[in-house]
Amino acid sequence: MAHRWGMAIDLDRCTGCEACVVACHAENNIPISTPEQAATGRTTHWLRVDRYYEGDFPDVKVKYMPVLCQQCDEAPCEPVCPTYATYHNPEGLNVQVYNRCVGTFYCANNCPYTVRYFNWFDPVWPEPMQLQHNPDVAVRMAGVMEKCTFCIQRIKRGKDESAASGQELADGDIQPACVQGCPAEAMVFGDLNDPESKVSRMAESSRATRLLEELGTKPKVFYLERGR
Amino acid sequence: MPGRVKVTPPELLPYGKIREDLFRPLSGLTKKYFIAILLPLLVILFGAYAWSVQLRYGMGVTGLHRPVFWGFYIVDFVFWIGISHAGTLISAILRLTDAGWRKPITRAAEAITVFALMIGGLFPIIHLGRAWRFYWLMPYPNSRLLWPNFRSPLLWDLTAICAYVTGSVIFLYLPLIPDMAQLAEHNTPWRRKLYKALSLGWTGSDTEWHALERAMKLMAGIILAVAVSVHTIVAWDFAMAIAPMWHSTIFGPYFVVGAIFSGLAGLMIVMALIRKLMGLELYLTKHHFDNLAKLLLLMSVLWLYFTLAEHITAWYGNDPSEMVVFGARTRTRFAFLFWLMVFVNFVVPFVLLGIRKLRSITTGVIASFGILLGMFLERYIIVVPTLSNTRLPAASSMSYLPSWVEIAITCATFAGMVVLYLLFSKLFPIIAVWEFKPHVAEDEL
Numbered sequence: 001m002a003h004r005w006g007m008a009i010d011l012d013r014c015t016g017c018e019a020c021v022v023a024c025h026a027e028n029n030i031p032i033s034t035p036e037q038a039a040t041g042r043t044t045h046w047l048r049v050d051r052y053y054e055g056d057f058p059d060v061k062v063k064y065m066p067v068l069c070q071q072c073d074e075a076p077c078e079p080v081c082p083t084y085a086t087y088h089n090p091e092g093l094n095v096q097v098y099n100r101c102v103g104t105f106y107c108a109n110n111c112p113y114t115v116r117y118f119n120w121f122d123p124v125w126p127e128p129m130q131l132q133h134n135p136d137v138a139v140r141m142a143g144v145m146e147k148c149t150f151c152i153q154r155i156k157r158g159k160d161e162s163a164a165s166g167q168e169l170a171d172g173d174i175q176p177a178c179v180q181g182c183p184a185e186a187m188v189f190g191d192l193n194d195p196e197s198k199v200s201r202m203a204e205s206s207r208a209t210r211l212l213e214e215l216g217t218k219p220k221v222f223y224l225e226r227g228r
Numbered sequence: 229m230p231g232r233v234k235v236t237p238p239e240l241l242p243y244g245k246i247r248e249d250l251f252r253p254l255s256g257l258t259k260k261y262f263i264a265i266l267l268p269l270l271v272i273l274f275g276a277y278a279w280s281v282q283l284r285y286g287m288g289v290t291g292l293h294r295p296v297f298w299g300f301y302i303v304d305f306v307f308w309i310g311i312s313h314a315g316t317l318i319s320a321i322l323r324l325t326d327a328g329w330r331k332p333i334t335r336a337a338e339a340i341t342v343f344a345l346m347i348g349g350l351f352p353i354i355h356l357g358r359a360w361r362f363y364w365l366m367p368y369p370n371s372r373l374l375w376p377n378f379r380s381p382l383l384w385d386l387t388a389i390c391a392y393v394t395g396s397v398i399f400l401y402l403p404l405i406p407d408m409a410q411l412a413e414h415n416t417p418w419r420r421k422l423y424k425a426l427s428l429g430w431t432g433s434d435t436e437w438h439a440l441e442r443a444m445k446l447m448a449g450i451i452l453a454v455a456v457s458v459h460t461i462v463a464w465d466f467a468m469a470i471a472p473m474w475h476s477t478i479f480g481p482y483f484v485v486g487a488i489f490s491g492l493a494g495l496m497i498v499m500a501l502i503r504k505l506m507g508l509e510l511y512l513t514k515h516h517f518d519n520l521a522k523l524l525l526l527m528s529v530l531w532l533y534f535t536l537a538e539h540i541t542a543w544y545g546n547d548p549s550e551m552v553v554f555g556a557r558t559r560t561r562f563a564f565l566f567w568l569m570v571f572v573n574f575v576v577p578f579v580l581l582g583i584r585k586l587r588s589i590t591t592g593v594i595a596s597f598g599i600l601l602g603m604f605l606e607r608y609i610i611v612v613p614t615l616s617n618t619r620l621p622a623a624s625s626m627s628y629l630p631s632w633v634e635i636a637i638t639c640a641t642f643a644g645m646v647v648l649y650l651l652f653s654k655l656f657p658i659i660a661v662w663e664f665k666p667h668v669a670e671d672e673l
Binding site: 040041042043050051052065067076079080081082083084100101102103104105106108109110112113114117118119120121122142143144145211212215 | 377379
């Protein structure tokens with residue numbers, strides 16, 4: 001059976017340390033965002049940690065929520081792209097084809113999670129950061145949209161290795177950079193078509209919800225949080 | 229009563245005089261004309277420079293940012309496509325209903341349509357991240373066997389606008405044929421050649437007149453349907469998205485009404501200008517402006533009705549994500565622009581044009597400038613507040629302000645309209661001469 005990749009994020013475990021953000025930047029050749037970019041709203045983080053505050057100072061509670069592309073089954077970004085630069089691949093991933101993108105911005109406008117990022121200029125890295133580029137990931141040019149891919153290069157490598165060795169892919173063999181980098185083990189990645197996988201079991205949890213589920217986008221990222 | 233001025237209607241002037249009056253502006257180039265064309269050309273040149281900067285460095289030179297991915301360019305696009313509805317409404321509806329007073333204004337309106345479309349059609353390309361790849365939106369045979377995505381409203385947009393440009397060029401061209409045949413008779417050599425080629429061998433026989441009249445009636449019907457569909461689809465660029473305050477069923481008709489409204493205002497200004505500059509006081513009379521003012525009033529009421537319907541349903545529905553945008557529009561960040569829009573789109577026209585004593589060509593032009601501003605604001609208020617208030621509150625961001633690049637390109641398009649219109653009025657009579665020809669009696673057609 002085909003894979004159906006999904007993710008579960010346990011918000012009760014998340015400490016908001018942003019190690020996932022750093023890991024994502026390093027893995028996916030995302031330029032380092034500068035204070036100037038932050039001031040103009042032009043930062044790029046395929047995975048960002050949203051902060052929500054509860055209560056008044058000094059009794060403040062902060063809630064962290066790592067938000068990445070939700071890899072929706074009914075992705076609102078897909079039908080609106082005139083050039084098929086964003087489409088649904090057979091494994092349920094919402095794929096962005098950089099070479100096909102002409103930059104209409106429509107996908108980003110129709111994404112209720114605002115997880116699509118645009119290359120306002122050609123990307124630059126401060127010396128010597130350009131030396132640590134991941135050769136498996138394309139560097140995106142000015143004028144195209146980009147977003148979280150669930151580390152599709154790692155998925156591909158995992159499947160290739162399993163095919164070469166003849167061993168079946170086991171749950172947890174493939175890990176996106178953010179999942180691998182999470183010290184609290186709050187993030188879990190796996191195959192939702194495998195009912196025994198950890199992510200499937202977490203998705204079944206009574207604590208599991210999906211972001212803006214009411215829109216009918218059918219996201220494949222599950223957030224776990226205790227009820228109040 | 230200022231509404232009924234005692235002037236000879238242009239229809240009753242001797243045909244020889246009409247011919248002379250309307251063909252005269254075509255010949256002779258004055259210094260003033262050159263300056264009038266040169267100044268806007270400079271503005272266009274600067275706009276082209278601004279675009280070249282954007283192409284070279286990327287969309288970062290605009291004021292756009294996440295999550296406001298659409299800004300002035302999309303506003304400009306909707307604005308100009310809206311202006312283009314002037315020609316269609318005035319010309320097609322009045323032609324189909326055989327309203328006699330339309331005669332001196334149809335061509336001026338049809339020309340606006342074509343030029344506004346040419347300008348508006350540029351913006352979907354200008355706003356692209358990789359504008360040099362715009363042809364990927366078109367279905368053309370290619371080695372990769374890739375088709376564009378026909379589920380995307382942008383594809384519908386492209387299709388509709390291409391159809392509209394084609395239709396409106398034909399619609400402008402058809403009634404030009406008899407005039408060009410006349411112009412080909414006595415003229416300078418190159419003009420004779422030009423008009424002769426363009427008049428397609430028109431001789432003025434009965435069969436030709438009947439064929440032309442049939443073709444124009446047919447085109448009037450077609451263009452009307454196309455115009456309504458075009459602006460509906462422009463509205464659907466927004467309404468098909470699930471963004472709060474965009475996902476609205478009345479956006480189609482709301483946009484069509486707004487388009488006709490701004491188109492009429494544009495026509496009023498253009499007519500006042502050509503009347504003054506080309507000395508056409510005998511042809512574009514107070515009567516015409518009076519009728520246009522009444523149409524403007526009607527559209528103003530319709531516009532208010534739609535605006536009210538759009539906002540009151542959102543407010544009563546009290547959907548949290550919509551209320552954030554509603555609040556931004558009417559109460560907080562964009563409130564000044566919103567109420568300014570209501571003021572210039574409704575209050576000003578009603579005072580200046582609704583009170584008969586105040587209604588004149590001057591007040592009509594003032595009100596029209598206000599309406600153009602108001603309709604520009606309307607599009608801004610539709611595009612920006614929705615985008616800057618995201619569904620996930622943490623992703624919302626600072627307000628959007630256009631950069632010098634976006635402003636320069638916007639100004640260049642207005643200058644472009646002036647240049648195109650000036651060139652057109654030098655090459656073709658801005659009022660259809662043959663429509664006044666006595667032997668083409670109304671009952672014959």
